[in-house]
Amino acid sequence: MAARQNTTVPKWAPPATTKENLDYIDLVNIDLSKFDDPLSRKELAHEFFSAFTQDGFVTVSGHGISNEVWDAQMDLANATMTMDPAAKVPFEVTPEEDEQGIYVGFKAAGGLGFHKEIDFYNMLLNDPKADRKHPAHLIHHFAETQKVMLHIRDDIQRKFLVLLAMCLEIPEQEMLQTHRAGQSSSEYYRYMSYAPLTPEATLKARGLFMPAHADWGTFSILFSQPVCALQILHKSGVFKWVEYKPYTLVVNVGQALELMTGGVFPATIHRVVTPPPDQVNSLRVGIYYFSRPNDDYSLLPFKNSPVLKKLGKDKPLDPSVTYNTVQFLEAKKHGYLKPDLDFDRPRDPGVHSDPFREGDTFAPTEKLLASIAVKAAT
Ligand SMILES: [Fe+2]
Numbered sequence: 332m333a334a335r336q337n338t339t340v341p342k343w344a345p346p347a348t349t350k351e352n353l354d355y356i357d358l359v360n361i362d363l364s365k366f367d368d369p370l371s372r373k374e375l376a377h378e379f380f381s382a383f384t385q386d387g388f389v390t391v392s393g394h395g396i397s398n399e400v401w402d403a404q405m406d407l408a409n410a411t412m413t414m415d416p417a418a419k420v421p422f423e424v425t426p427e428e429d430e431q432g433i434y435v436g437f438k439a440a441g442g443l444g445f446h447k448e449i450d451f452y453n454m455l456l457n458d459p460k461a462d463r464k465h466p467a468h469l470i471h472h473f474a475e476t477q478k479v480m481l482h483i484r485d486d487i488q489r490k491f492l493v494l495l496a497m498c499l500e501i502p503e504q505e506m507l508q509t510h511r512a513g514q515s516s517s518e519y520y521r522y523m524s525y526a527p528l529t530p531e532a533t534l535k536a537r538g539l540f541m542p543a544h545a546d547w548g549t550f551s552i553l554f555s556q557p558v559c560a561l562q563i564l565h566k567s568g569v570f571k572w573v574e575y576k577p578y579t580l581v582v583n584v585g586q587a588l589e590l591m592t593g594g595v596f597p598a599t600i601h602r603v604v605t606p607p608p609d610q611v612n613s614l615r616v617g618i619y620y621f622s623r624p625n626d627d628y629s630l631l632p633f634k635n636s637p638v639l640k641k642l643g644k645d646k647p648l649d650p651s652v653t654y655n656t657v658q659f660l661e662a663k664k665h666g667y668l669k670p671d672l673d674f675d676r677p678r679d680p681g682v683h684s685d686p687f688r689e690g691d692t693f694a695p696t697e698k699l700l701a702s703i704a705v706k707a708a709t
Pocket of ligand 1: 544545546601
């Protein structure tokens with residue numbers, strides 16, 4: 332992708348990387364530059380299968396986003412997230428849009444939203460409002476941003492879906508038609524920031540910016556960030572840090588894909604915590620892409636996959652109900668498939684397990700797995 336001269340947006344200065352000795356997870360890297368050659372693509376599909384079914388997170392290189400384009404997007408993300416709070420208000424999602432499941436604009440400051448230490452600006456791939464207003468600096472650079480959004484959807488996501496089809500041994504077209512361009516209303520690109528919390532707020536939130544959760548869609552694709560805060564629940568039951576790898580994407584599986592694969596590709600449990608001491612006062616700016624199946628796609632395991640059959644994973648995870656994507660997202664809002672991971676919450680103020688203590692396992696993995704078992708909404 333060719334870079335475009337960035338003339339009006341201030342340069343983002345990446346915060347210094349942490350010097351702390353953190354317990355990092357060793358993620359498999361998927362090098363998408365191996366995709367074009369049929370032989371190395373097969374190897375890649377093997378790596379893809381084992382990484383996603385074991386850790387549920389990978390890093391991705393060879394993704395085709397040049398360093399210049401990456402930097403220009405970080406400049407835009409930073410400029411957007413550091414706008415004056417009052418200037419953000421006209422671009423906030425409206426209650427009506429939120430009600431309709433339209434994820435667009437800034438998070439609302441009141442009513443719908445909560446505190447703004449976590450803030451984001453969503454841009455839809457298929458915005459129902461053709462004349463959507465964006466902040467001026469974004470309008471000026473919207474064509475280049477859309478190019479990045481479409482590159483992620485039509486190149487990176489497409490390659491992921493093809494690799495997935497290879498893993499499940501189903502025709503490529505059968506997989507690709509689950510994510511037809513223009514058929515999802517909830518696929519979006521997001522600029523996001525986590526502002527430092529006061530020591531009091533950190534204590535109150537138990538050091539958690541975002542408690543442990545699973546994402547809702549197919550794949551969540553994020554630009555690796557210099558401020559460390561993302562942790563993944565390792566299969567040993569311990570949360571491990573995700574290391575910053577410049578110009579690398581970090582990708583994880585969401586619950587829609589878990590349903591589509593009978594649980595073979597499990598949605599990964601992760602959380603966002605207070606950054607290490609030497610980064611605790613930095614603004615953590617990030618860029619995300621949330622991949623979603625078509626609105627009307629029924630989230631059931633692929634019937635014709637010999638792999639799912641062989642593994643005995645070709646049955647619906649929840650036999651009591653079949654949701655399409657839109658219905659699933661609506662059900663999620665009402666607590667469907669919500670993992671119960673808040674068991675570290677102190678019941679007694681005098682007893683509080685430290686979630687950051689080395690070797691703290693929170694709870695045995697079995698308990699976690701049981702807690703995320705599919706169950707009907709109540
Ligand atoms: Fe997440």
